[in-house]
Amino acid sequence: MRDQDPSSAGSDGRLSTREAAELLGVKPETVYAYVSRGQLSSRRSPGGRGSTFDTEEVEALARRNRREGAGRPGGPGGSGGELSVRTRLTLIDGDRYYFRGVDAVELAGRHTYEEVAEWLWTGRLRPGAAFVAPEASVAVARRAVAALPGHATPTDRLRVAAIAAATADPLRFDLSEDAVLGTARTLIPTLVAALPPAGGGQDDTGPVARRLWARLTGREADAARLRVLDTALALLVDHDLAASTIAVRVAASARAHPYAAVSAGLGVLEGPLHGAASGFAHELLLAVLDRGGATPVIADELRAGRRIPGLGHRIYPGEDPRAGALFALLEGIPHAAPALAAARDIVATAARHTPLHANVDLALAVLTASSGMPASAGETVFAVARTAGWIAHALEEYGERPLRMRPRGLYAGPRPPRPLPGPDAGGSPGHS
Template sequence: MADQEAAQGRGGQRLSTRETAERLGVKPETVYAYVSRGQLTSRREPGSRGSTFDAKEVDALARRAGRREPSAPGSELAIRTGITLIDRNHCYFRGVDTSELAAHYSYEEVAEWLWTGELRPAVRFTAPRDALSAAHRAVQALPAHIGPMDRLRVGVIAAAAADPLRFDLSEDTVVDIARSLIPTLVDALPSHSRKPPSADSLAARLWSRLTSEPADTDALRVLDAALVLLIDHDLAASTLAVRVAASARAHPYAIVSAGFGALDGVLHGAASGLAHRMLVEVLDRGSAAAVVADHLRAGRRVPGLGHPLYPGEDPRARTLFRLLEDVPQARTALQAAREVITTTARHTELHANVDLALAVLSVSTCMPAEAGETIFAIARTAGWIAHALEEYAEHPLRMRPSGQYHGPRPPQPLP
């Protein structure tokens, strides 16, 4: 360890052979093959037992080779990322616990930090006039019954059409687009308040698009925390779609559109709507047991419970439940959610996930069932941009899996 630290001090970060192999997605023997071909430079430190490699040189080789990471157990593809780690019932952004981030910083502050590595206290995202005007006109043209997710999908396309610089994939331009796109999507949604958009936080402006209820400090704190916690969650389906689009060098608006498309499933972004409707039913019937029994009798899973990445309670749910305890109007819905958890726990050990916590927030503040999905989509846009920035730095078109053909063997006659 001392030798490695000394090596780092003399010339930047040095990696062991094993670390280099993991970063390249190859066997250790292949690392030395790269050395023999002049593609990597090794160095043996005095007193050390093995060679070390310059981390920047290794990363450059990984990008040139466009290598896939070795497959993780139970998955088809693993992709190297420095954004999110999920480990032991905790979620971390760049090594920092997301619950701690949500407790100390706003959504805009955390998003800015994820994109640039810099924390800008009290940063506010504002929508440019042209983009907001285009998105607002497009959204207003939709039928009145259209839900917020359809409005977001149309809004991002309109904003893209208004931006002639959307094809510039330089890091500074992509971050500038992100800073303007997210508030454009929020401000283009119909408002339940007569108060025009101002310098309020993004969470405050989103609140007025989701409910006509006044936003007290504690309730708004829950919404802002939810936005932070939902920014990213490793390689979820929508994030993988974003990485594929970014690998093909789609512009930021297009990659967000790809994320929205994958988010539109009941097993992903729309899951909180099911939990919302279940809680409403529990409150109407006055019995969590009866509602849970109906779900199980119909062969349906109980919404808002269980997550494949967390053996225990979803840490995002744990954080939001704790904050919801300080919101007086949330007490009834919170109690209903806990009854669902305890009722189900008699038969199977399933813990609350973030969808149930979002449902408590939406039910208790008179938000529609689609509110959780809207919060999810706005929040995750920041994470998608972070993943796009990572993918733009990789070898293009590397997301090209090989198909396993199982059709008729040729030659076949014409149909």
């Protein structure tokens, strides 16, 4: 039974429902939702005419909501703030970013992709960490990918491979930490193995970077280029709450298994403003190389009203640290010199119009364009790399209250009740 007289607090100084609601900035009904979700405790007021709440407990919840942007239970974002989720994985601070408190650029410069993934998952380094794909998972994933039409994108193939691999894992619903980590260590190499080889050979041994190289280009891999690819994978492991990562956490909040959570991330990644952005930068770079300079290419982009790909990042006021790290490595590769010069020409030319720094998409474009890879290769690198981060976020979310990633919609349609629509009220013919 709710308060009959919500205006007065209890004689012991506790808050009434109305006072708790005012302090939290929510409706009285929402206060009871907090109680039902275990975020607040209540006590019947003397006489049994309503509930009362501990003042310090309500104030603590109000502070936590303001800090997280959580204006109401069930949704991590408030009605006027940005989405905010507590995480121990990645911190972005100024022009640097950190994995579990360690500088991500330094970590990627000294450790392999597999070792960085292990650090993100467990907070422990495993020197020489290696990922092995089960033969059964690879076989079913390859059959599923082979059935796709020729125009399927790499992300299409990865998403299908993830779901196919799930069908080969009858224990996929075990969401314990050890089980999820086991899935992570086999899913990533399975995804790579499911991609068709770019050349004649099919290398399924060695580090992930070497195996992935054979799926991106028919050119021979040398140590310097493999190091750039491996570093790119390590740098792209995670980047806080990107759009695809939010999708993964929502899936994990509903207790979807890791394969399904990764599939949710891959679905969002394919958007032109996310993983596919590196492909546009690749095409821009080739156009600059073909026309001998960036000026006419940038002019065409601006004339068409298009945003210059590969430049600027909403998070970093300066250069994307991932781009800086990759450019530094690419400088040591002679065959990358023309593409690297073209990238710098793009930055300098665009700066006459708007001062934007290079982002990781442009750096990936230099790698892919100079290595004989297709424009879609950067998206593939991004997807394989980020799979490790998605699983790290899924692991975190499995440890939270289920279904907490459930914001409430702010309905803006006609107010009910409305009469039932008649046959002339619109809609498709034959469906009245």
